[in-house]
Amino acid sequence: xxxxxxDVAARAxxxxxxxxxxLNGNYPVxxxxxxxxxxxxxxxxxxxxxxxxxxxxxxxxxxGILVNDIADPFFGIMAGAAQGxxxxxxxxxxxxxxxxxxxxxxxxxxxxxxxDKATAKATDxxxxxxxxxVSEKAGGEKLAVVCNTGGSPARELTYLTxxxxxxxxxxxxxxxxxxxxxxxxAVAAKLARLAEAGTxxxxxxxxxxxxPPAGEPAVAATLAFDNRTGARRxxxxxxxxxxxxxxxxxxxxxxxxxxxxxxxxxxxLAAAGVAEGPTVHGRYDRSSGYEATVELLGREPDLTAVVxxxxxxxxxxxxxxxxxxxxxxxxxxxxGFDDLPFAVDAxxxxxxxxxxxxxxxxxxxxxxxxxxxxxxxxxxxxxAELVVRGSTGAPRGA
Amino acid sequence: xxxxxxDVAARAxxxxxxxxxxLNGNYPVxxxxxxxxxxxxxxxxxxxxxxxxxxxxxxxxxxGILVNDIADPFFGIMAGAAQGxxxxxxxxxxxxxxxxxxxxxxxxxxxxxxxDKATAKATDxxxxxxxxxVSEKAGGEKLAVVCNTGGSPARELTYLTxxxxxxxxxxxxxxxxxxxxxxxxAVAAKLARLAEAGTxxxxxxxxxxxxPPAGEPAVAATLAFDNRTGARRxxxxxxxxxxxxxxxxxxxxxxxxxxxxxxxxxxxLAAAGVAEGPTVHGRYDRSSGYEATVELLGREPDLTAVVxxxxxxxxxxxxxxxxxxxxxxxxxxxxGFDDLPFAVDAxxxxxxxxxxxxxxxxxxxxxxxxxxxxxxxxxxxxxAELVVRGSTGAPRGA
DNA sequence: CTGTTAGCGCATTCAA
DNA sequence: TTGAATGCGCTAACAG
Numbered sequence: 049x050x051x052x053x054x055d056v057a058a059r060a061x062x063x064x065x066x067x068x069x070x071l072n073g074n075y076p077v078x079x080x081x082x083x084x085x086x087x088x089x090x091x092x093x094x095x096x097x098x099x100x101x102x103x104x105x106x107x108x109x110x111x112g113i114l115v116n117d118i119a120d121p122f123f124g125i126m127a128g129a130a131q132g133x134x135x136x137x138x139x140x141x142x143x144x145x146x147x148x149x150x151x152x153x154x155x156x157x158x159x160x161x162x163x164d165k166a167t168a169k170a171t172d173x174x175x176x177x178x179x180x181x182v183s184e185k186a187g188g189e190k191l192a193v194v195c196n197t198g199g200s201p202a203r204e205l206t207y208l209t210x211x212x213x214x215x216x217x218x219x220x221x222x223x224x225x226x227x228x229x230x231x232x233x234a235v236a237a238k239l240a241r242l243a244e245a246g247t248x249x250x251x252x253x254x255x256x257x258x259x260p261p262a263g264e265p266a267v268a269a270t271l272a273f274d275n276r277t278g279a280r281r282x283x284x285x286x287x288x289x290x291x292x293x294x295x296x297x298x299x300x301x302x303x304x305x306x307x308x309x310x311x312x313x314x315x316x317l318a319a320a321g322v323a324e325g326p327t328v329h330g331r332y333d334r335s336s337g338y339e340a341t342v343e344l345l346g347r348e349p350d351l352t353a354v355v356x357x358x359x360x361x362x363x364x365x366x367x368x369x370x371x372x373x374x375x376x377x378x379x380x381x382x383x384g385f386d387d388l389p390f391a392v393d394a395x396x397x398x399x400x401x402x403x404x405x406x407x408x409x410x411x412x413x414x415x416x417x418x419x420x421x422x423x424x425x426x427x428x429x430x431x432a433e434l435v436v437r438g439s440t441g442a443p444r445g446a
Numbered sequence: 447x448x449x450x451x452x453d454v455a456a457r458a459x460x461x462x463x464x465x466x467x468x469l470n471g472n473y474p475v476x477x478x479x480x481x482x483x484x485x486x487x488x489x490x491x492x493x494x495x496x497x498x499x500x501x502x503x504x505x506x507x508x509x510g511i512l513v514n515d516i517a518d519p520f521f522g523i524m525a526g527a528a529q530g531x532x533x534x535x536x537x538x539x540x541x542x543x544x545x546x547x548x549x550x551x552x553x554x555x556x557x558x559x560x561x562d563k564a565t566a567k568a569t570d571x572x573x574x575x576x577x578x579x580v581s582e583k584a585g586g587e588k589l590a591v592v593c594n595t596g597g598s599p600a601r602e603l604t605y606l607t608x609x610x611x612x613x614x615x616x617x618x619x620x621x622x623x624x625x626x627x628x629x630x631x632a633v634a635a636k637l638a639r640l641a642e643a644g645t646x647x648x649x650x651x652x653x654x655x656x657x658p659p660a661g662e663p664a665v666a667a668t669l670a671f672d673n674r675t676g677a678r679r680x681x682x683x684x685x686x687x688x689x690x691x692x693x694x695x696x697x698x699x700x701x702x703x704x705x706x707x708x709x710x711x712x713x714x715l716a717a718a719g720v721a722e723g724p725t726v727h728g729r730y731d732r733s734s735g736y737e738a739t740v741e742l743l744g745r746e747p748d749l750t751a752v753v754x755x756x757x758x759x760x761x762x763x764x765x766x767x768x769x770x771x772x773x774x775x776x777x778x779x780x781x782g783f784d785d786l787p788f789a790v791d792a793x794x795x796x797x798x799x800x801x802x803x804x805x806x807x808x809x810x811x812x813x814x815x816x817x818x819x820x821x822x823x824x825x826x827x828x829x830a831e832l833v834v835r836g837s838t839g840a841p842r843g844a
Numbered sequence: 845c846t847g848t849t850a851g852c853g854c855a856t857t858c859a860a
Numbered sequence: 861t862t863g864a865a866t867g868c869g870c871t872a873a874c875a876g
Binding site: 109 | 792
Binding site for chain 1: 862867
């Protein structure tokens, strides 16, 4: 039915072993023989059987990228960058739209529209008679795939198991994690198992695991976002503007990201000797920001600023404020986090903290591939940068 | 080294075949035996070797979801929904944030914050001592995985080949496709090959392929968005408001989505006997909308409305208009497409066309699984709904 | 209901 | 530089 390596061997009048060798390009093969084999491959439109090679070689070319919410650009940008660095088509040569937007800042540094079309055309041109060539090129390629956990710990574990079962070459865990000790232990155990089996584990935007009990660390590299410092700078900015009654719309409880941002916020407050305002926990989405703001205002009507868990939440905060007839930043200042592409489009544009999501994702991809050396000690801290825009200003009456 | 099925068999004092049977649950096995085997599995912390089973069974549990841009919520929402319907944790029980937001419309129908936390807690609870149980449950699970093509035809083909090589159980192609005949032919050929090998192919948000030359169609089911009618309704709305000079910021050329939306727009104009305004092509991102608007205004300063390729582009259009000192919709009306979650947060809120992305994605997932019967004729047309909000109004001077 | 027997398609020894 | 032989771990007939 489907054509196998043996068929190719027969067609090329060589042994299966030889075909295997030219396909994997690891052993010396005579040029003439190689040519003959390649022709047979093309003529038969042969596609290697992945499971079979994985079984024989005891490794696969699958790389799993776990994300908490695939519909959230925060994860989409990281995942896209990682996949670009790893996957089909090579080293991130085709930057995605949003990736590009996230790198620069949209219209502040516009990209030529025509340039892009030219690129697309060129790429397209090659897909012409190259369909066979592509399948050949797919030879050394890794299959980078993203898995959406939806923030569910059970799913995270399930995906890890599925990836383990596939003998994945690498696994990248993105974004913060749940802080539940049992879950953490389960994940750590799973990662240790994966590492044992030769899977490279990379953490991107997630704080390092605790040290393993003994021997090799399970994690090859960790890229941790400095959420704490970023959050601190943000609140310091508000404080400098003169705000003293600051509300906080936090992310879900028991999440590292939530906790770190909150800690940075509190550190700034404490350092300035300012009392903490009301805090409400919610999800990382806009309706959560909306609801939380309603509650915040109910508890403390004289707030002059609201800090949000992230930009998406900030959008909800703004909506709630507007619906109350409050102006931004005239009546209340609002701040976000992450500097997602749409942050600059909010009205007014959102003051936020920029995380280099695209760079971090791409780097995680290279780390997963082993193309890039891991940082000293295995852990790199990624700095967050305060971005001041129009949504924050002096408090009313100042 | 790693524990194999044989180890489990030895531990449970049964034959390998029996272990395989209880693991796959396809054949009758005595309760006592099953119990013994399960215990052995747990004790040994056995994880099946995916490649080996795939090789032996000639099928894998991989399901590939191809998207054009993973950082774009348009794709994120569909992919998340599909993955939810297919993947770990079962039938979309854990709706993602954005998925939920996209289904209802954010604060217009708020979801309880507390409810959610309760759910999370509950889910978490089960991850407790259940880590073994999860790996067991992963038994029948499919590994739904998303692949980011970045809009590149070459990558699309490469991913398809990679998936073919893995003997994927199903493949879902989301979003519009390039209209280049050569690329289309290459994709069609690839899909035919996949279908032959038993991979179920589903198109979601993509128009049907041409009929196959003969025999079985390569595509199991197609869910096509009715972009044409949606676009037509949108322009009719503008026309009804009194607009006569309407600019259009289109998506990339040679893409089905771009063409269909443009056709709907033109159909409305033609039906009303109104001359077509200027049209500029760009990418599906905000900076493209910004640049295009500048050009549109240059060409035709007296435009009273701008229709955008999608909501993201519309954001850029709004930004450009604002920077010019033009008010929306006072001076110029703006319309988007897709009704992404953030559309309601634009200021003013975006008039747009809603596509049931979440539902379509989930349905595509079920179709890929074979859980749901394909539509009559294999093709279902998904209706698009006009959503009128504040960004459109009567033209100035009316 | 359970054990035995064969491969699945390929990568890798080992010889030649 | 190439071929022949072996086994990766599992599933699927086929017996019993």
